[in-house]
Amino acid sequence: MLNFSGFRRLPGAWGLAALLLLLCGLPAQAQQLSLVRDLSLRTDTTRYSLSRHTVAVQGEPHLYFFYRQDDEAAELLVYPEAVARAGALRLQRSADFTLVDSLTAVDGGQYYRAKLRFKDLGGNKFLSLTFRQPADSVGRPPLTQTVKLLPVTRTVLEFRPADTELFVGEEKVFDLSSNNPKNIRVTTEWTRGQDIDYRIEQEKGVLRLHVLPNALGTRQLTLRPQTERPFLTDNNRRVTYSLPPIRQEFTVKASRLRFLSVDKKEITLDEASRRRGVELILDNGRTFELKRTYRIEDQEEAGGALIAELFTRQYLTNDRVLCWLRVYNTHRQTESYLYIKENDQAKYVTNFNISPKTAITAVSVRHRGGDWSTNPTVNPGETVDVRLEGESLTRARFHFEDVQIIPSDSSIRSDAAVVYRVQVPVTIDKKRITIFNAGQPTGFGLSVREFQRPHPLDFVGVTFGESPRPLTRLNGPVLYNRTISDVVFSFNTGAIDSEQQLYGKQYLTFDIRTQNAKGELIEMRTVDNVVVCPDGSSVRAAFYQDKQCQVGNISLNSLLSYRKTYALDDWSTIIITVKHTQSQYQEPGFSQKLELVLQRRIKFDIDVSFPGGLLTKYSGESSYTSFGGISLAMLGQLSFYHPEKINRLRPYKVGAGFVALNAFNLTSTSNKDANRDLGVVILGSIYPTRSDAKLTFPLYLGGGYLLGKGKPFILLGPGIGLRL
DSSP states (O other): OOOOGGGGGSOHHHHHHHHHHHHHHSOHHHHHTTSEEEEEEEETTEEEETTTSEEEETTEEEEEEEOSSTTOEEEEEEEEOOOSSOOOOEEOOOTTEEEEEEEEEETTTTEEEEEEEESOTTTOSOOEEEEEEOOOTTOOOOEEEEEEEEEEOOOOEEOOOSOOEEETTOOEEEEEEESOGGGBOOOSOOOOSSSEEEEEEEETTEEEEEEEEOSSEEEEEEEOOEEEEEEEETTTTEEEEEOOOEEEEEEEESOOOEEOOBSOSEEEESHHHHHTOEEEEEEOOSSOOTTOEEEEESSSSTTOOEEEEEEEEEEOTTSEEEEEEEEOSOBOTTTOOEEEEETTEEEEEEOOEEEEOOEEEEEEEEOTTSOEESOOEEOTTOEEEEEEEEESOTTOOEEETTOEEEOOTTOOBOSSEEEEEEEOOTTOOOSEEEEEETTEEEEEEEEEOOOOOOOOGGGEEEESSSSOEEGGGOOSEEEEOSOOOOOEEEEOGGGSOOSSOOOOOEEEEEEEEEEOTTOOEEEEEEEEEEEEOOOTTSTTGGGOOOTTBOOSOEESTTTOOSSOGGGOOTTOEEEEEEEEOGGGOSSOOOEEEEEEEEOOSEEEEEEEEEEBSOEEEETTOSSOOOOOOBOEEEEEEEEEEOTTSTTOEEEEEEEEEEEEETTTOOSSSOTTTTTOEEEEEEEEEEOOSOSSOSEEOOEEEEEEEETTTTEEEEEEEEEEEEOO
8 A cells, every 4th residue: 555645745846756756666566566455365264364464485475374175165355455446356267276256345345255266275386366457447557466375284294113123225115104195295316425315205195215224223314304385383474395304213234135126137148248238227226336347246255256247327217227237157047146246245136047149059850750850851731840959049039931830738948949830831832941030040941842752552553455453453463364465554643642641752663574484584674763743733743843753654565675575475474563762762662563474274285195005995896995005196185274273274185186006015916916006086184183293194085086997986094194
C-alpha cells in the first residue's frame, strides 16, 4: 500500500515532479502488491495468513502452509487493497491446482472467497497464486499480483538396524522407515573418506541405506539426510532441507571376500583377447582405483597361476565399473572361483569361463545300423549321426549347408564332442556339405556320394531262346532240349532305384564256363565291372550319368571265342555266375548262378555187340532151336534219355541191323550143322542201369529175316557188351 501524504507539503509543481519520479522508480513487484492487502489459506482446521505466516525463501516472501497429502484441499480468502478503480478481482488458472469454487466477492467486495484443490504438492517446487484485475474504462492497464506459496510437511526418518555387524569392503543394505519416503532425497553417489561410507536409494517406494565400512573396530555411522521440500525450524522462521543427523554404531570386522558379477560369462582365449583384451562390465568393488591393473588367479593364497588381468577404466551410472580383461589361461566355472588380487592379497571373488577358440579336430559319421567311421561320406536321402570333436564346442553355433538337423534325445553336447542327427535331402545337388560355425566355414564338411549298395539281381534278365526271364527265378540246372542260338543278358534299369530306397550304380562281374557232357572244360571267360545305372525314373538319374554305364544287352556268343553256344555238343553245360563286384561295395553283394544244360531226348548210334546163347525160332517150325554160340550183331540203335536226369539213359534200346548167328561157333561141325547164317533184324535190348560198368550182359529180343535160309525168325537171349 503506497502512502503519498508526504508529498502534500511540497509546492505544487515541485510536488508533481517528485511524485512522477517516485512512480517511475518503483519496481514492478511493488506496483503489483497493491491488489491484495491480505490473503488467508485454510487447510483442514488450520488457517494461514499472508500477514502472519510469511517466510523468506531466496530473498522472496512466501506464504507457508502445512499439508498432509499431495492433493490437499484448501479454502482461500482474499482481502483486496482499497483502490479507486472498480473491477472484480480474478484468480488466474494454473496447472498446480484445480479451482473447485471460483473466486467470488463477499459483502460487496470486502473480500473474496474460493475453494481449490492442489496437485502434487510433494513434487511441485514453484507454487503460486496469481491475481488479476482487468483494465478499466479510463484506459488504465490491467493489474496483476503473484503470491508465492511454500507448502511444507513434517518428515520423519528412522534407522533401526537388526544387525550391527559389518565387514571391511563388503557392502550391506538396510531399510529406512519414513512417514514421507518421497520427500527424502536419494543419490547414487557414495560419501567419501568416512569410516563408514553410505548412500540412500529408493526402490519401489522403499528407502534403502547402502553402507560400506572402511576401518576395523567399533565405528559410528552418521547419516545427514536431506529432504526434497524444505521445512521450517526456529519457530517457523527459518527454511531448511536438513533433517536431524542419525547416528548408529557398528562393529566392523575383517574383510570377507565379496562376489562381483560380470556381464559376460564366456570369454574366448585367442590372440585378440590376450593382447588387446575384452571389454567387461564388473560390479563396483568400492575399493577399485581407476586406471589400475588387478591380477586374477584361481586360488586365494599368493602365488597362484595367472589367469587374467583386469584393468579398470571408468565408473558407470549403475554402480558398475567398465574394465579391460586380458586372459592368459583357460578356466572353467566348475573348477574353482577366480580371485581378484591387489598386491597378492585377494580382494574380491568372481567367476566366468575362459575357453579356447572353438576348433574342430575330427568328424565322424554313423550310418543307420552301423558303427562310427572317420569316413565323412554320406548319401542323398540318408539320415546319419555326425560327431564333431574338438575344443569349446558347446559355445559354437554349428550349421550344415543345405541339410536339416533333426532334434534327437540321444544328442551329445560337451566341450569336447557334439553329435547332430542330419537328414540329407534326396535332391541335394552338391558334392560337399560345408560345416559352418556362426556363419563362418570351419574347414570341415561331409562328402556327398551317390548310393552304391548291392541290389538283388532281379533286375538282370536272361534270354536263351524264349522271352526274357529274371535271373533270380532260374534256380538249379535248366534243361533245354533245343539248340541255344545265344544267351543274352538284359537289364531292367527302372527296377533299381525307388522313392523309398536308393541303390545307385550296380557293378557286376560275369564268370562264364562251358563244358562238355563229361564235365571237361571247354572255355572260361570273366567280364569285370559291368556298370548298370538306374534309368531316368530315378530321382538321382542326373547324377548317375557315366560313360561306363552299360548300354544295351550282353551277348554270350560275343564273349565266347572257341565254341559258340549253337555249336556245343549234346549235354554240354553253360555255367554263368553273375555277382556284384565286391571291391566296389562296403557290404557283401549278391550272386546268382545260371546253369544251362543242352538236353536231348534220344540218341542214335551204331553199336557192335556179341549176343550169345540165343534161342531162335524159324518160321514154320514149332519149337525153338537149342542155344547157339556167340553171334555178332551190328545195329543202328536208338537210346532214350531220362527226361528229368542229366545225361542218364533209360535201360532199354531199339535198333535195326545185321546179326551173324553163331559167328563164333568153334566146334568141329560143319557150317551147316553149326546153323551159321546172316540175318536182317530189329532188336530191342535191355541194359543194366549201372553207368560205371565196363562189361555188361544185355538181353535181346527181336526178329528178322535169315538171308541164308530165306526164312523169318525170332530170337531171344543174352549178350555180352563191352564199354571202353
